[in-house]
Amino acid sequence: xxxxxxxxxxxxxxxxxxxxxxxxxxxxxxxxxxxxxxxxxxxxxxxxxxxxxxxxxxxxxxxxxxxxxxxxxxxxxxxxxxxxxxxxxxxxxxxxxxxxxxxxxxxxxxxxxxxxxxxxxxxxxxxxxxxxxxxxxxxxxxxxxxxxxxxxxxxxxxxxxxxxx
Amino acid sequence: xxxxxxxxxxxxxxxxxxxxxxxxxxxxxxxxxxxxxxxxxxxxxxxxxxxxxxxxxxxxxxxxxxxxxxxxxxxxxxxxxxxxxxxxxxxxxxxxxxxxxxxxxxxxxxxxxxxxxxxxxxxxxxxxxxxxxxxxxxxxxxxxxxxxxxxxxxxxxxxxxxxxx
DNA sequence: CTTTCTGGTTTCATTATGCTACCACATTGG
DNA sequence: CCAATGTGGTAGCATAATGAAACCAGAAAG
Numbered sequence: 001x002x003x004x005x006x007x008x009x010x011x012x013x014x015x016x017x018x019x020x021x022x023x024x025x026x027x028x029x030x031x032x033x034x035x036x037x038x039x040x041x042x043x044x045x046x047x048x049x050x051x052x053x054x055x056x057x058x059x060x061x062x063x064x065x066x067x068x069x070x071x072x073x074x075x076x077x078x079x080x081x082x083x084x085x086x087x088x089x090x091x092x093x094x095x096x097x098x099x100x101x102x103x104x105x106x107x108x109x110x111x112x113x114x115x116x117x118x119x120x121x122x123x124x125x126x127x128x129x130x131x132x133x134x135x136x137x138x139x140x141x142x143x144x145x146x147x148x149x150x151x152x153x154x155x156x157x158x159x160x161x162x163x164x165x
Numbered sequence: 166x167x168x169x170x171x172x173x174x175x176x177x178x179x180x181x182x183x184x185x186x187x188x189x190x191x192x193x194x195x196x197x198x199x200x201x202x203x204x205x206x207x208x209x210x211x212x213x214x215x216x217x218x219x220x221x222x223x224x225x226x227x228x229x230x231x232x233x234x235x236x237x238x239x240x241x242x243x244x245x246x247x248x249x250x251x252x253x254x255x256x257x258x259x260x261x262x263x264x265x266x267x268x269x270x271x272x273x274x275x276x277x278x279x280x281x282x283x284x285x286x287x288x289x290x291x292x293x294x295x296x297x298x299x300x301x302x303x304x305x306x307x308x309x310x311x312x313x314x315x316x317x318x319x320x321x322x323x324x325x326x327x328x329x330x
Numbered sequence: 331c332t333t334t335c336t337g338g339t340t341t342c343a344t345t346a347t348g349c350t351a352c353c354a355c356a357t358t359g360g
Numbered sequence: 361c362c363a364a365t366g367t368g369g370t371a372g373c374a375t376a377a378t379g380a381a382a383c384c385a386g387a388a389a390g
Contacts, residue, residue, distance in 0.1 A: 002347070002377065003211070005191065009274045011264025012194050012257060018268075022185045026170065029177050033306060038337050046168070048379045053338060063267070075386060076336065084267050089301055090289050092177060094259040099176025100309075102228070102249050103183075107311030109174045112291075115305035119294040124255050126277075129284040136254055140280035141198060144265075146272030167346070167378070203368050213348045218369060240355060241367065 009148045018062045019088065023047050023055045025095070028081075028088055031065065036078040064088070094124050174313045183227045184253065188212050188220050190260070193246075193253055196230065201243035229253070259289050 005013030005020075019025060026045045035041055042052055056079055059065040064085040068078045093112055100108040101123075111120045128134045143152050170178030170185070184190055191210045200206055207217055221244055224230040229250040233243045258277055265273040266288075276285045293299045308317050 003187075005187065010194065011261045011269050011274060013191065013264075014268040015260045015264035016187050016190055020187045020190065022168075022170065022181050025181055025185065026178065029175065039335085042337095048381090049338070050340085050380095051378065071336090071387065075338095076388090086301060087263060087266065089304070090291065091256070091259040091263055093291060094256040094289070095180045096176045098252060098256055099178075099180035101252065103179040104176050104311050108309035109176060109311045109313070109316055110306050111309040113305050113307055114293045114299055115303055117293065121299060121304070122292040122294060122296060124259070124289055124291065126255065126258060126289065127287040128279045128282065129287060131287060134279055134286060136251060138280055139254070139286070140278050141275050142278055144273035144276040146269050146274045148274070151274055204366080207368095213350095214369070215349095215371085216347065236356065236367090240369095241357095 009146070009151050015091075018064065019059075019091075021055070023051055024059060025092070027052070027055055027059065028064070028085070029092060031079065031081050031085065032089060032092060036080060038079075041079070059085070090124070093121075097123055174311070174316050180256075183229065184224075184256075186220070188216060189224060190257070192217070192220055192224065193229070193250070194257060196244070196246050196250065197254060197257060201245060203244075206244070224250070255289070258286075262288055 004017050006017045019028065023045065026047070027041055030041055030044045033044075035044055038052070038056070041047070041056070042049060045052070047055070056065065060067055060079070063082055065079045066082050068080055070076050070078055096110070096112065113120050125133050126136075126139065143155050147155075169182050171182045184193065188210065191212070192206055195206055195209045198209075200209055203217070203221070206212070206221070207214060210217070212220070221230065225232055225244070228247055230244045231247050233245055235241050235243050261275070261277065278285050290298050291301075291304065308320050312320075
């Protein structure tokens, strides 16, 4: 079976179990462009109908999309982003900006702009608790409140070897 | 064959062709934790050795990792992040923060902290060109300099129907 | 009341994944 | 120097996921 990652005590792994499949992210990309109907997703992504059906159900089960009845007697519906789904815009934007920088430099297919000014938004950056931009070499990962004993053990081990990373 | 997305004139799709597979992101997560050796990646991710070998080669081919000889006579090597690979830290962080918020609320397995202060970094946000935080409803996607005729046509079509999104 | 559209499900061939075993070369210990 | 062990893979095979196409039921349109 396709390995699931959720047992790894890691939010990255947990997120990947929900959206870590290529089609899911393509569906979400379309959802952020305003697509809501099954057949529109199909046309826009090119996914096979069974795969699309499967992924839409999966995203609904995980609270990313919600199915909303539209026709009068309701076998017809739309898929809308939930707040949890909308919160993925940062992930999509991070991916898009990375792709723009390294794969399509100076030829961005799409721009994320501020609709009030028409100006592209700033590249995403990381900031410290006070809001000051922080460079990659000042970042460090360390166990949090949800760390398991296994996670803690791993950090103990690496701390003695290196200064971590 | 597994469908590739690069033909879609979209940086998200292009990025997914490079890192859009579950194992690739798990490998990158480990790389950011300081892992560099084949067997360490194997232990940490649990990926089968052939899959791991395949993905490491793929990531190297796409400029995310570079293979560095270490043993004296060099059949032994390490995989290090390139600048292009390091630039994925925003993507990983976005995924981690989303997973922390929605899947492990109040029980984050790992925290991204500023190593100088030990304080967790701020949640990623989007900002306009002047650096002011911008809310999701003010964001809009529009064709950029690399948009194909097809992309442009699609935006023309949707503009007439709705006010876009 | 027939036709078409939407939103799927089923079937089946093709690919990718995940094990396990195996292998070549290097290093280590004695 | 020689054996044992570690590293970084490949090879082969069973199983699971994917993708294409056909099929289908209910709703809407005419």
